[in-house]
Amino acid sequence: MRPDSASAVSPASPARSGRPVCGERAHLPYEAVEAALKLAPRAEPDDVERLVRCTLEDHSTGDHFAFVLELDGVHTGSVWARWIRGRLPAAVLVLPDCPATGPAPAREPCCEFAGHAGGHTWELTDPWAVRG
Ligand SMILES: [Zn+2]
Ligand SMILES: [Zn+2]
Numbered sequence: 001m002r003p004d005s006a007s008a009v010s011p012a013s014p015a016r017s018g019r020p021v022c023g024e025r026a027h028l029p030y031e032a033v034e035a036a037l038k039l040a041p042r043a044e045p046d047d048v049e050r051l052v053r054c055t056l057e058d059h060s061t062g063d064h065f066a067f068v069l070e071l072d073g074v075h076t077g078s079v080w081a082r083w084i085r086g087r088l089p090a091a092v093l094v095l096p097d098c099p100a101t102g103p104a105p106a107r108e109p110c111c112e113f114a115g116h117a118g119g120h121t122w123e124l125t126d127p128w129a130v131r132g
Helices: 030-039
Strands: 025-027 051-053 064-070 078-083 091-095
Touching (some): 030 078
Antiparallel strands (some): 025 051
């Protein structure tokens, strides 16, 4: 009997087959939400992502990073949560955007922060992504 069956594979079956994202989820504690809003004075509390998800390439070491809040302006970067695996995200920080873009003609911008670990957004498969 073959151990692999088609139904055991992810039902999302995205069109592109990149490496998987980490996908670790965490609830942003109240203090971190407050800290994020301090970093982005013009943001509304509803703008802050409360249930965050690590979008780095699947990793077995290092901290998780998740997008929290966009900042106004073009080259301002974004607010990210960073957390140690098994803990809650206690800290938020502003990180510049990753400057990389995908191959032509799409030139898809990378949605990670500058200097992130792992592959760029377009090299990864995110079965949970809601892009639109
Ligand atoms: Zn992660
Ligand atoms: Zn990147």
